Amino acid sequence: MKTYRGIVRVRKSDILLDAGGVEVKLDGNYEELAPLDGLQTTIAGEQEGAVIRNATPASEAESVAIQDPFEPIIAAIASQQDRLRTIEGVFGVRPGISTTSSDDVVKPVIVVVTNPAETFNADAVPSTISGIPVEIRPATPLELTAGLLPLAAWADTAAGDVAEAVPPIGYVPPKTTEVALVEMDVHNITCHVGPDAGWITLKPFLEGTTRSLTVAMYEFYATHIIDTVTRLGKETTDKLNMILQVSANDKQIQQTLKDSWGTRLDFAKASVSGPNRIFNNSYHTKVAVRDSKSFWLSSGNWSPNSQPAIQPGNEQSLFRLGNREWHVIIDNEPMAQMYEKFIKYDMRMARKAGESEVAAVMPDLLIPQSLDEAEAVFLQPKPFLPKTFATTGEPVRVKPLMSPDNYAPEILNLIQRAQLSIYLQFSYIRQPSTGDFDAIISAIAEKMAAGLDVRILVGSSQQADHSELLIGKRGWKREQFRMQSSKLHNKGVLVDGNIAVVGSNNWSSDGTQFNRDTSLVFFSRPIAQYYTEVFLFDWTNLSRPINKGTGITPVIAPESGPTPLGMVRIPWQAWFDE
Template identity: 30%
Template structure:
């Protein structure tokens, strides 16, 4: 009874052969099951020759098959038509109810599994729709009778209606097709399954020949016409073929699906495989990205749906962010190598005041360190913080929420605590994020970083002195940090933070809405990155004259960094969480063009960006389409750095993502050091990461991201991490 493109569903109406006393009907749930809900599948797992590890199947099921079994697990994800679960199943389990252990209600009907990954079940809303159609089968042979054609407008699909002319039948799918049977009298018919629209309809020409933009665009149009009705297809777009996880130069029609399955496995499940080519252009099947799931997967070479950006920020000419040279003490360091050990000493040295501008703040050891640093009755703390940090799982499973952090500091400091929630969002000052990571101590010392005050960014570890340190590089983010003792710079940033706090308080009546999250499969990128021998870099410390240019957004990032890149003569080493070449607005394109121009001039221009699971494919593809050499791009699992090194002579360190909002409309802070020794410190760090992570490879075995609406569960399921949607969409 399911639509042709839907899952297998059949209903049997049974005449009772024995008493129903003592039997209870299975009750269908009325609400969508939440992730991690404990469930059980009850069915008849059979000895399955398709299962790759038969010895393991024997062990799991105790060598007993074709008997009624209960398998427990959790809900992994839930959509409108389908849910996924983690209960153990085999062939023979199709049709097993998936039951909420707590309520006893049926939340789905199991119909297939992907071994070691997940199981799929038909959702209750889909079951209800199919059951309505099944109940309509009455009165005329085996055909569904619909006396009220307005049903279709209410969303029933696949209705089959006996026509008013004898020997005719009408299918509404929602197209209406009337089949005349040449005067044959009405008799019992069986409605055969309609063929998949792509079956046998593709051109027979061989893949090959040059594929220009126009030919690729036409192939995409044809692919959408042929495949758009398939329930397993999420998006169809132009792109590139990937081989063994690496991008190639061959243009391809990219068909995004919720899960990549081997062709032989598809055939064994009775699912029609996607075509290998359309109009002689290769088809490359990919796991759906965040943009695909959000309906923004417009594809390579097409005009992207460009969002709007805004800022109500007014620049402050009385607080100029100008280049300056001054005598100062410095601590140049990285994370997880020495992030918290240095930050801890910075906080302990507080004597009068602490001014903090922060994106996320919840690491318990840092909360304790801040309170201890301003423990006296006279010490003050001012804090501007974007509320809504994402905690509760992974390395942040024990972190406080931002609101809990504020409450703890307020309880400890009472009237000596000055706080304002950052002003972001449509009604706020900054576009989408108060993304800055700066602390000023006693108006004399400055701490600036790429990483917020969460455990993922500033873990309570000291790999330089601890014995068991290999896990630190795999667990925690790569960050760049700076501590400077210079009253002029410290006071400049303190004044900006104070002004931010004042202006945020004036707009607190319109708080920013919670930003939608995406749960991204973490992936491992394990082969080279995890196998490499860990190396941890001790801080570079000293006291001398430094040439420094402070940067704030929206104040002066683009106008400062553009000539910084344009001045390169030998190399530009770029390491950033984000590298968005798709949604380009404002003056951000000038930065991309400058970096590309240097690569095309023959300079050593290399790019490292962060891995976000299936989204990596789009990031690499769009960068290649923009003109960048994909062979000079690598992906790092926990890259959170936002740094640029030019000619080994100067280095930029800070919090600016390379997106339109990050470089022009959010609140971020960075420093450029025109200093060979500091640049060399970060160059060595970059080279180590470059060699450790190896050539860019995407993991095509990962499941797609999971979109999360505001107000929904913010703790990702096992194997996933929570990421703000704007980060993944390159806002």
């Protein structure tokens, strides 16, 4: 028999052991365990996954309730934050995890966040408050624009307790007699990744259109893609159907397309704002259906970062030239028509709801001129080339997922059923969480605690306080959680080496439940291994420990004036891409 220490929690008919935010079920005598509710206890038994079998109190069970290690930090911040914010240059104060502790040690600290654009005197901030260490960190552009997590998000292990209520969106799924998400057996699946082979695969797909192109997109402003699509309009008699979340980057695209496609263009602006909005804040899908027979689906927008036009001779530094994206092209008429019907349904619903407001223009950023030189130290041995699966023989089972429809519960089911490994690669993972997404966050912690090979990569859009809350309060292990140093925009999931999820769903409450996104689940070991090779390349060569402060952080550029020496001005989307 082994022993396990934690706080006993009685939850309805179940009794759980809370070990630092990770909860496992206790399978034992209810009457013997229930009186220990809220007490720090040593339990004897044998763990099987998320259950401790034959659980009994060990002889040294304690009778003193344990204190949440963040409780004194929250109390200290609550009493001192008003005073600290009066110090010039202080942007905010929050709980956090020390960047100097080892991966297996979670050392809570008070984090004073400063505004890099303001004068700041570090001597004005004490090194400790109520005996708690204080760390000073500059605010990132994301923190300056989006703010820090509220203190209440740290006040309970279940961050979902402080999440916002379900947003009042107007989405109603189409009637199943019109179109439904149907799992299918599929042949001819071409897998490819960006930046290595994104545009060189998408371009001939678009140029192969002979009758119609139906597109759902979040961003569309890459000049080379605009040129290709407008040329189709000028040189063919095809029809173009498109729904787009129009932003400041692509607010002229409707007129540009109308000039080349004329009356053969059917264009709708997605409904993502206002009281009658269909989706909460993003129409984030990236799908193009060609001739109602085949379709392209991706994590990446039609933007310069997601679909870079790469010239020959850059094979050893491809990762510097665009985002890591996962894409797929499928030649399957029933599934292509399913997506086409969903897109046209969204277009009709958007017109009924009325136009949304154009998103605000984000500021430019400044990055060190030496950044490209630093990234180029690593040489990529070879590009990751496209590969087509199931051209003959057995088909691949493919399940389509959409939000708000079915993404969150289906992903939760995949995570809960994982037996060996879970690899996640996302632009970001947001907190607090609500609903099924909150359950997904807990399920990841449970799989880490159970000893599965869990590896998580996030990109530059990840906010530090969200990462530290996941580690400090939700039970995620820091050594299994890394930040990609190259550009990352992917939204991929790999389970047990034989399931791959490719698509556009960000991991946030909105991205999994309340915005329009779509992903595909491939029940195929060869396809999963294709994407696993790319994931492990990124994990091994292009990532660094999360919460270690060793990366390069851009700063917000001034609205006018010259660019400082040694710095380069870049658009917001070049660094923080949705």
